[in-house]
Amino acid sequence: xxxxxxxxxxxxxxxxxxxxxxxxxxxxxxxxxxxxxxxxxxxxxxxxxxxxxxxxxxxxxxxxxxxxxxxxxxxxxxxxxxxxxxxxxxxxxxxxxxxxxxxxxxxxxxxxxxxxxxxxxxxxxxxxxxxxxxxxxxxxxxxxxxxxxxxxxxxxxxxxxxxxxxxxxxxxxxxxxxxxxxxxxxxxxxxxxxxxxxxxxxxxxxxxxxxxxxxxxxxxxxxxxxxxxxxxxxxxxxxxxxxxxxxxxxxxxx
Amino acid sequence: xxxxxxxxxxxxxxxxxxxxxxxxxxxxxxxxxxxxxxxxxxxxxxxxxxxxxxxxxxxxxxxxxxxxxxxxxxxxxxxxxxxxxxxxxxxxxxxxxxxxxxxxxxxxxxxxxxxxxxxxxxxxxxxxxxxxxxxxxxxxxxxxxxxxxxxxxxxxxxxxxxxxxxxxxxxxxxxxxxxxxxxxxxxxxxxxxxxxxxxxxxxxxxxxxxxxxxxxxxxxxxxxxxxxxxxxxxxxxxxxxxxxxxxxxxxxxxxxxxxxxxxxxxxxxxxxxxxxxxxxxxxxxxxxxxxxxxxxxxxxxxxxxxxxxxxxxxxxxxxxxxxxxxxxxxxxxxxxxxxxxxxxxxxxxxxxxxxxxxxxxxxxxxxxxxxxxxxxxxxxxxxxxxxxxxxxxxxxxxxxxxxxxxxxxxxxxxxxxxxxxxxxxxxxxxxxxxxxxxxxxxxxxxxxxxxxxxxxxxxxxxxxxx
Numbered sequence: 155x156x157x158x159x160x161x162x163x164x165x166x167x168x169x170x171x172x173x174x175x176x177x178x179x180x181x182x183x184x185x186x187x188x189x190x191x192x193x194x195x196x197x198x199x200x201x202x203x204x205x206x207x208x209x210x211x212x213x214x215x216x217x218x219x220x221x222x223x224x225x226x227x228x229x230x231x232x233x234x235x236x237x238x239x240x241x242x243x244x245x246x247x248x249x250x251x252x253x254x255x256x257x258x259x260x261x262x263x264x265x266x267x268x269x270x271x272x273x274x275x276x277x278x279x280x281x282x283x284x285x286x287x288x289x290x291x292x293x294x295x296x297x298x299x300x301x302x303x304x305x306x307x308x309x310x311x312x313x314x315x316x317x318x319x320x321x322x323x324x325x326x327x328x329x330x331x332x333x334x335x336x337x338x339x340x341x342x343x344x345x346x347x348x349x350x351x352x353x354x355x356x357x358x359x360x361x362x363x364x365x366x367x368x369x370x371x372x373x374x375x376x377x378x379x380x381x382x383x384x385x386x387x388x389x390x391x392x393x394x395x396x397x398x399x400x401x402x403x404x405x406x407x408x
Numbered sequence: 409x410x411x412x413x414x415x416x417x418x419x420x421x422x423x424x425x426x427x428x429x430x431x432x433x434x435x436x437x438x439x440x441x442x443x444x445x446x447x448x449x450x451x452x453x454x455x456x457x458x459x460x461x462x463x464x465x466x467x468x469x470x471x472x473x474x475x476x477x478x479x480x481x482x483x484x485x486x487x488x489x490x491x492x493x494x495x496x497x498x499x500x501x502x503x504x505x506x507x508x509x510x511x512x513x514x515x516x517x518x519x520x521x522x523x524x525x526x527x528x529x530x531x532x533x534x535x536x537x538x539x540x541x542x543x544x545x546x547x548x549x550x551x552x553x554x555x556x557x558x559x560x561x562x563x564x565x566x567x568x569x570x571x572x573x574x575x576x577x578x579x580x581x582x583x584x585x586x587x588x589x590x591x592x593x594x595x596x597x598x599x600x601x602x603x604x605x606x607x608x609x610x611x612x613x614x615x616x617x618x619x620x621x622x623x624x625x626x627x628x629x630x631x632x633x634x635x636x637x638x639x640x641x642x643x644x645x646x647x648x649x650x651x652x653x654x655x656x657x658x659x660x661x662x663x664x665x666x667x668x669x670x671x672x673x674x675x676x677x678x679x680x681x682x683x684x685x686x687x688x689x690x691x692x693x694x695x696x697x698x699x700x701x702x703x704x705x706x707x708x709x710x711x712x713x714x715x716x717x718x719x720x721x722x723x724x725x726x727x728x729x730x731x732x733x734x735x736x737x738x739x740x741x742x743x744x745x746x747x748x749x750x751x752x753x754x755x756x757x758x759x760x761x762x763x764x765x766x767x768x769x770x771x772x773x774x775x776x777x778x779x780x781x782x783x784x785x786x787x788x789x790x791x792x793x794x795x796x797x798x799x800x801x802x803x804x805x806x807x808x809x810x811x812x813x814x815x816x817x818x819x820x821x822x823x824x825x826x827x828x829x830x831x832x833x834x835x836x837x838x839x840x841x842x843x844x845x846x847x848x849x850x851x852x853x854x855x856x857x858x859x860x861x862x863x864x865x866x867x868x869x870x871x872x873x874x
Binding site: 236302 | 465496608
């Protein structure tokens with residue numbers, strides 16, 4: 155009986171050894187930069203978020219196990235030209251650092267990857283909640299120095315290869331939510347953000363979400379507004395050099 | 409047979425006109441960098457004008473020694489000027505370079521419809537938007553990026569102008585230039601040096617570090633001054649990109665013959681200063697009457713003199729003394745103290761222009777005689793004499809240093825103490841040597857005593873130890 159129990163534990167351990175780390179995020183009442191609903195805050199249940207963005211090495215392993223996501227086999231509908239085209243070959247990184255975050259992946263490919271980890275892409279709220287933190291505070295968004303640090307990344311052109319993941323840890327133990335890459339979210343095209351961000355008013359018509367007006371909830375958080383603008387500009391099969399992703403899970407499935 | 413062919417042609421033509429754009433000739437507009445503008449339109453009929461505009465995020469100087477990351481339409485601030493004719497159909501291709509970091513779009517004030525085209529043109533890096541609109545109304549219109557946060561996109565230089573010429577065209581002028589004012593917000597102070605980041609809080613507080621013409625401190629001064637000749641009609645396409653400040657636009661030394669206020673159809677005449685709102689424009693016409701420099705400023709003057717909002721038009725040509733005479737400067741007070749006035753004592757009240765010749769006499773008469781007098785005897789107690797001057801004879805190097813760098817404070821010449829200020833003179837080494845040797849020979853019984861090389865050495869030493 156004990157042996158069976160031990161064997162089970164070992165099996166679990168072997169699975170966990172290669173698995174990505176997910177960290178619990180408490181959630182709660184939260185002020186979002188998205189247009190306000192009928193309440194000043196949104197309520198976010200607890201969830202678990204991948205500590206690190208998915209790396210090039212991890213995505214390579216995924217592609218090898220799921221050849222339908224190779225760049226030479228994926229339908230254009232799911233990944234536009236440019237998908238993984240910085241790799242040396244369809245299943246070969248070449249000079250790319252396997253520890254760098256994977257980019258040039260479509261939303262479809264990112265979702266498929268997360269499913270392979272038994273996870274999904276985070277919702278915008280899940281991403282935004284975790285990204286409000288800095289190294290010591292759960293919500294650092296009103297700190298001008300924090301805002302400026304975020305902003306400086308957007309304002310400086312990207313030169314050369316992306317650095318490895320894991321350099322910028324926040325109080326939840328989540329790394330690199332800012333200043334490394336943009337990240338896909340599950341509901342990137344359902345943010346009710348008009349592509350003309352200046353439109354005023356409180357139209358929240360689900361049937362015409364493309365024309366739904368944006369009245370941004372946090373007009374001073376320029377860094378977050380730029381994330382939203384980028385997501386609003388994307389199509390699901392887009393593969394941009396600065397857009398990667400991480401995954402999320404329900405907290406009780408950990 | 410021939411008759412039916414003709415009929416067919418006219419039917420096609422009629423069909424094309426009914427369709428509006430089907431029969432329009434297509435023109436690919438070549439865009440040029442500011443301050444240049446595309447040539448006037450000579451067409452008398454509408455066209456389909458294809459414009460390719462590429463968003464480029466570039467790092468370059470905002471002031472000498474200080475750099476900044478600009479976001480641009482076409483690589484320049486302001487963005488490339490688009491020139492079309494009323495009634496044209498414009499097919500705009502907006503490209504966002506794959507190497508860029510941000511999504512961008514464009515709102516053209518010449519567009520009738522939601523967002524001025526912004527919702528139709530939001531493009532992520534590596535993508536392009538094709539947007540077609542009809543230029544219904546003539547005028548000079550600002551375009552700008554309208555992606556969140558708009559204040560930052562515009563504050564980083566994402567604006568330009570589109571001119572929609574009226575059907576009859578604009579009156580012919582001799583020169584056209586394209587100038588836009590903008591306010592910039594950097595973390596460091598004005599000319600702080602290094603690469604400066606955008607300062608969001610300063611932008612929100614509307615406290616700019618720089619107020620600039622054409623996106624750089626010095627974009628229209630020095631080597632970049634706009635050339636002109638006397639007696640020319642100049643047209644400025646002037647706009648204010650903002651994001652925040654309204655411009656009190658003024659040309660020092662010129663009266664604006666016509667100002668199409670707010671870039672519209674009607675003009676005011678004989679204007680000194682015109683108000684141009686952020687996101688607005690003016691078409692300004694004036695005539696260059698006399699040679700010299702005309703200075704473009706925002707007449708909210710600390711912007712001009714402390715934040716960079718200055719440009720120059722360098723007008724070449726012959727003097728017109730009946731329009732613009734020479735100032736005659738003399739001591740204030742009773743007639744007895746007034747110096748003998750001759751033509752040679754006269755000098756411009758403004759800082760003197762560079763003398764044409766390196767002839768010492770000419771330099772003396774155009775530069776020195778204003779204060780030291782044509783006799784070189786100065787004015788007792790006010791301007792020290794150069795003639796028979798012990799100071800001059802004993803300190804020729806020092807005299808050169810004073811000409812180079814100016815001098816303030818007490819100085820004793822021929823037993824009299826003077827305490828006033830002489831400004832540095834903008835003269836070449838040759839001119840300084842020539843004028844000092846002229847003073848030495850003419851007024852001090854001296855000889856040729858200093859060489860241009862010596863002046864150059866003194867200038868170098870001064871630069872090393874200011």
